[in-house]
Amino acid sequence: MVERQLAVAILAAGKGTRMRSNLPKVLHKLGSLSLIERLLRTVLTLGPHRCLVIVGYQQEQVRQTLADYPVEFVEQREQLGTGHAVQQLLPLLPEFHGDLLVINGDVPLLRAETLQALVERHRQVGPRVTLLSAQVADPYGYGRVFCDAQQRILELVEERDCTPAQRQNRRVNSGVYCFDWVALAQVLPKLTSNNAQQEYYLTDAVGWVGKAIALDVSDPQEIVGVNDRRQLAQAHQILQDRLKDAWMEAGVTFVDPDSxxxxxxxxxxxxxxxxxxxxxxxxxxxxxxxxxxxxxxxxxxxxxxxxxxxxxxxxxxxxxxxxxxxxxxxxxxxxxxxxxxxxxxxxxxxxxxxxxxxxxxxxxxxxxxxxxxxxxxxxxxxxxxxxxxxxxxxxxxxxxxxxxxxxxxxxxxxxxxxxxxxxxxxxxxxxxxxxxxxIARPHPVIKPGWRLGIRSTHPLAPKTPSVGSLRIYPLRLCPGQDLKQELEQFARQQPLQAGFVLSAVGSLTQATLRLADQTEDHLLVERLEILALHGSLCADGLHLHLTVADCQGKTWGGHLRPGCLIYTTAELVLADSLEHRFSRQLDPTTGYLELQIEQAAADPSPPLP
Known part of the structure; x- marks a missing residue:
């Protein structure tokens, strides 16, 4: 006997309003895979003759995600229920005489063994439809399945339509069906939307196609659907528990599995x-x-x-x-x-x-x-x-x-x-x-009497270099650097003992100056050439005047302030007099930190006690 062909239809057209997302519900990730990819990989292990994915909301995203999978896409332009979704297959399967497995795209935890058992049970017993059901502890929210002792389906009742007595039934509908396609194709055109939701229900077709049976899944967690973020987290926990249980059985230790x-x-x-x-x-x-x-x-x-x-x-x-x-x-x-x-x-x-x-x-x-x-x-x-x-x-x-x-x-x-x-x-x-x-490193530079205004009296303090000596520091600044901030940092890092500027050329994208007899800074925002920079530098402060010219040759000069940003370059030559020591101290006469100049000669050693 030739084995009947199997086609699979995955319903993936819905938006998933309760996810509160612009992303289609079936594309939300469960681990490293989207919900529909995880389901599709399980389905493909059955080797179906055709695999059809019914798309609607944001269908281009779904198509792109599944571009590398062997599937056919079927458009459901209006989302009018599960029955309406399956109706879209009628033009595509006119000569198909096998079985159709219908699965919602938001049920990612189904095992291949479960789907294989469903198909085999359907073919062994030979009903028009076999429904995957489950016995759950809390059936709230699920449609109920009522069967006789031989698992023949007597009635399917949605949760909202159940009487108090019917709600006590713990056998629920997973939304997974295996249909005889020829029988289903005959009743699909008869479906109506004459209900409170004004949708075409596939459950109505179950009652019309003829003999229908139920098969209880052994692990009810397999049919957990994902309709909101809480259920997504629940599915993730179930998936993690499966993996960790399997690895612990294989000899792996998880000190705290839940974390x-x-x-x-x-x-x-x-x-x-x-x-x-x-x-x-x-x-x-x-x-x-x-x-x-x-x-x-x-x-x-x-x-x-x-x-x-x-x-x-x-x-x-x-x-x-x-x-x-x-x-x-x-x-x-x-x-x-x-x-x-x-x-x-x-x-x-x-x-x-x-x-x-x-x-x-x-x-x-x-x-x-x-x-x-x-x-x-x-x-x-x-x-x-x-x-x-x-x-x-x-x-x-x-x-x-x-x-x-x-x-x-x-x-x-x-x-x-x-x-x-x-x-x-x-x-x-x-x-x-x-x-x-x-070895490639500079020799240390030791500056005795470093604290402001206090010269070292340590008997082993090194002698100051000979009077009249200078140390020269060539320096180049790069685009975007702040002229004043870089000079302040340089004076601290060297550190400069009695520094001053020998020469300076370069360009700025803007200059901030404090002009003569002014209290507020003056900002120039244009290309400017540095004509001159003069003043003194030491580790505890600097006092510099800057002169710049604009594109018309107009010059500006004033006290150097933060906010002078380098355009292409600034080429500076600084000098440090080892004969002197500069510091800046508050002058009560002017009210500013003014330059204090001292000779750098070492103090005599103190007498021994």
């Missing part, structure tokens, strides 16, 4: 331990005896055996065996961490290949890099991989190590057995050969 979430695409080996507040997304594979969490997110990554991922994020990466990550590490996409590595506190990797037995224990960024084996990354090491336009690559050989607060500016190649001293910055393309020590 953990995962997706079906996750694969867990026996003896994996998942701590509270840990979440697994996408296609993940986790090796045996690995402990995830607490407080970790693993997304589309492979993690080997005997690893620990503590309070960290791992995304689209591969981690070997015996690796420790965290706490508070971020392993970003395309990172490959080999065996026996440590990616420690507040370490970030991105597109990084890290060889076995290598460590980055603290506060580092490793981006676009390849590290050999047994490399040690000191705390605060930064691989500067971005030059403002593109990313560059850094390679570090076996057994090399970086000191604390090192900066490696890509592109760069560091050989094997290299030691980079603490505080060292290696410029781009300054490749380091094997077996060397690299």
């Amino acid at each position: 953990v979430s995962l997706e079906e695409t996750v694969q867990l080996a026996p003896d994996v331990i998942i701590e509270p507040q840990t979440h697994l997304r996408g296609t993940c594979r986790i090796g045996s005896r690995t402990r995830l969490g607490p407080g970790s997110l693993i997304d589309s990554s492979t993690i080997g055996t005997d690893c620990q991922i503590l309070y960290s994020v791992v995304s689209h990466s591969q981690i070997g065996d015996h690796v420790w990550v965290g706490p508070y590490a971020h392993v970003r996409p395309h990172s490959q961490i080999a065996d026996y590595c440590r990616i420690g506190n507040f370490v970030e990797t991105k597109n990084a290949q890290i060889g076995s037995h290598s460590n980055a224990a603290h506060l580092s960024y490793l981006g676009d890099a390849k590290l050999g084996s047994q490399v040690n990354i000191g705390a605060g090491t930064i691989i500067a991989n971005y030059d403002g336009q593109q990313k560059h690559f850094t390679e570090i050989g076996d057994r090399s190590k970086t000191g604390a607060n090192s900066v490696l500016v890509a592109p760069l190649k560091v050989g094997s057995d290299v030691t980079i001293a603490a505080g060292t910055t290696i410029p781009p393309r300054q490749d380091l050969p094997d077996d060397c020590l690299a």
Whole structure:
């Protein structure tokens, strides 16, 4: 006997008003998949001859979401009920003589085994329709199904039409039907909307096609529908419980299952331990005896055996065996961490290949890099991989190590057995050969008597450099920087002892000046050339006058204020007199912080007691 063909109709035309969303109800996500995708993947395991999706509200979004699935779309221009939706199939199935499985698109938890059992029961018994029913503890909101002892359907009654006695019946209608299509096609044209909702009900057809039977689903949670956000959350919890129960049976430990979430695409080996507040997304594979969490997110990554991922994020990466990550590490996409590595506190990797037995224990960024084996990354090491336009690559050989607060500016190649001293910055393309020590840092500048107006009397205070010496600082500012703020920061960071401006040229997009004998600032918003900048700078303040010219050559001059923004550049040459010490102190005569000038000669050492 030739097996009867099976067609499937998924009803997905409704808006889902109770979702309070512009997104069609069937496109709301349950885990990583939309409701209709999750149902459709289950349906396709039945191998249907045709799969028809009835669309209406925001149908272009539904069509786009299901573009890669083997389905046909049927338009229901007006949403006039379930019967009206199935009526749209009449022109499409004129020669079809098999069975039609009708399912609402908002029932995402159905199992393939349940649908297969429904179809098999229908074909074994041979009724005109077989309805999937369920015995539930709380039937409120569902239509009731009344059957005889042989499960033949006597009556279907909607919740709102039930008498008090009928409401005691706990067998409910799931909205899933398997019809003999020829019998159904004969009665579909007879459906009317003569009811309070003015809709065409498919349940009316059940009573007209002939013999109808019910099949109770073994797990009533399978028929949970999603009509609002609460039911969406309920479905998510059911899905999570299924997954976690299955993995616990397979030998996985969940310390606090209710605080953990995962997706079906996750694969867990026996003896994996998942701590509270840990979440697994996408296609993940986790090796045996690995402990995830607490407080970790693993997304589309492979993690080997005997690893620990503590309070960290791992995304689209591969981690070997015996690796420790965290706490508070971020392993970003395309990172490959080999065996026996440590990616420690507040370490970030991105597109990084890290060889076995290598460590980055603290506060580092490793981006676009390849590290050999047994490399040690000191705390605060930064691989500067971005030059403002593109990313560059850094390679570090076996057994090399970086000191604390090192900066490696890509592109760069560091050989094997290299030691980079603490505080060292290696410029781009300054490749380091094997077996060397690299040191690149300025000598410390010590300024005795740093507190305002108080010179050091410490017997070991260093002598001030010889009278008459100057230190020159060339400086270039970039577009968008604030001229005054950058000079203030520079004077503090160096720090300048008795600084002044030797020369200044450049351009501004705007200038803020305080003009002579004025209390309010004057703002010029136009392209301006810097003609001159004069004045003094020290660590506790500066006093500068700026002169600029507009496109007509008109000049403006006044006290430099915040809000002078660089247009293309500002090229400055600053000088610091090591013979003097400048400070700014309140002058009671003027009421302003005025310049105080002192000689920089060291005080004599105090007598010994």
